[in-house]
Amino acid sequence: MKRRGVIITEVLIAMAVFIVGLLALAGSMTFTLRAVTRSREQLIEDRNLVNDVNTYMIKRVISHDVSPSGTQVTKLSSGQQLLVNGKSINYSVYRYKREGRNPSSYYLLQRED
Amino acid sequence: MSVKLFYSKRKGIALIGIVLVMFLLFSILSLVAFNAGIHTVLIEKWQTDHFEKNRLTYLARSAVNAAAEQLIQYQKDNAKAFNYFSDHPFDDRNTGSVVINDADFSATLELTVSGDSVPYLYIIGKATGADSKSSVVSATYDTEKEKIVEWIEEE
Numbered sequence: 001m002k003r004r005g006v007i008i009t010e011v012l013i014a015m016a017v018f019i020v021g022l023l024a025l026a027g028s029m030t031f032t033l034r035a036v037t038r039s040r041e042q043l044i045e046d047r048n049l050v051n052d053v054n055t056y057m058i059k060r061v062i063s064h065d066v067s068p069s070g071t072q073v074t075k076l077s078s079g080q081q082l083l084v085n086g087k088s089i090n091y092s093v094y095r096y097k098r099e100g101r102n103p104s105s106y107y108l109l110q111r112e113d
Numbered sequence: 114m115s116v117k118l119f120y121s122k123r124k125g126i127a128l129i130g131i132v133l134v135m136f137l138l139f140s141i142l143s144l145v146a147f148n149a150g151i152h153t154v155l156i157e158k159w160q161t162d163h164f165e166k167n168r169l170t171y172l173a174r175s176a177v178n179a180a181a182e183q184l185i186q187y188q189k190d191n192a193k194a195f196n197y198f199s200d201h202p203f204d205d206r207n208t209g210s211v212v213i214n215d216a217d218f219s220a221t222l223e224l225t226v227s228g229d230s231v232p233y234l235y236i237i238g239k240a241t242g243a244d245s246k247s248s249v250v251s252a253t254y255d256t257e258k259e260k261i262v263e264w265i266e267e268e
Contacts, residue, residue: 010128018135025139029146036153043156053171057178061261064182076215082179084209084226089183093213104164106171107213109222111179113186 042102049098053106060110068094068108078112169220169248170266172213173238176224177252180236181261184226188259219243232256 052070059066068075078092090112097105210223225237234254241247253263 007127010125011131014128014131014135018131021135021139025142025146029142029149032146032150032153036149039153039157043160046160050167057171057174060175061178064185076213080211082176082209082211082222082224084180084183084224087183087187089179089209089224091179091211095215103217105215105218106168107215107218107220108171108175109179109211109213110175111182 038101042100045098045100046104049096049104049106053096053108056108067110068096070096072096072098076107165242165244165246166248168218169240169242169246170250172220172222173240173248173250174264174266176222176240177236177238177250177264178261180224180226180238181252181254184234184236184254184256185259188256233262236261 049072052072056066056068074095074097076093076095080091080093081088082091083089091109092112094108094110095105096108097103210221213220213222219242221241223237223239223241225239226234227237228234232255234256235251236254237249237251239247239249249267251265252261253265254260255262
């Protein structure tokens, strides 16, 4: 007995299964790609923040008279004292912060006159 | 003219063929997606592991620099003389500590200034985070040159 159209049915079913799998995989890849892109952007922003902190530190070590500046800088406290051998170091605490979904921040202590 | 396909007498061979090709394609695509995902996870894990340590290092570094600035100022105010340590100028070790608290960050900072060999003073800054991770940064301050001549950071 000849079974006409059997092969085409098999191929169609196989292709349907394939397309469903492919769509699932495409969704998963899109999700991964978004995560990678977001991670990359975050990595770059973090590097920029660290660069700003490093730039400030280098300038401060060389000239002793610069202060952290920029939109990402907040002065958390000032006029505090750290005692070493009974002698006080007046200092302020600054925070460099990157806003976003996963914010990151760096803290620096700066001597004040 | 009739065309005879090679599989006309082998029922199901097309299905097996397509399934095999699909399997191969899925394997390759899954591997690519998995590879990209695993790399992202590894990078983020490295970042998370080092982030806290980096924050503590920057804090310790800035504190050591603040102490050095204080020593420079002290020498300026005292005509380059150096008797910062009253009893034993270069044989003393003194530590001061501060606590820094913010929304997502808490650290204790210990700053030690010690003098063991003329004309150098050693400044050691140790920042310890809430999870007991710590970072130590030290510097050698030259009382003749009135500046830090060497920075040492714990790996």
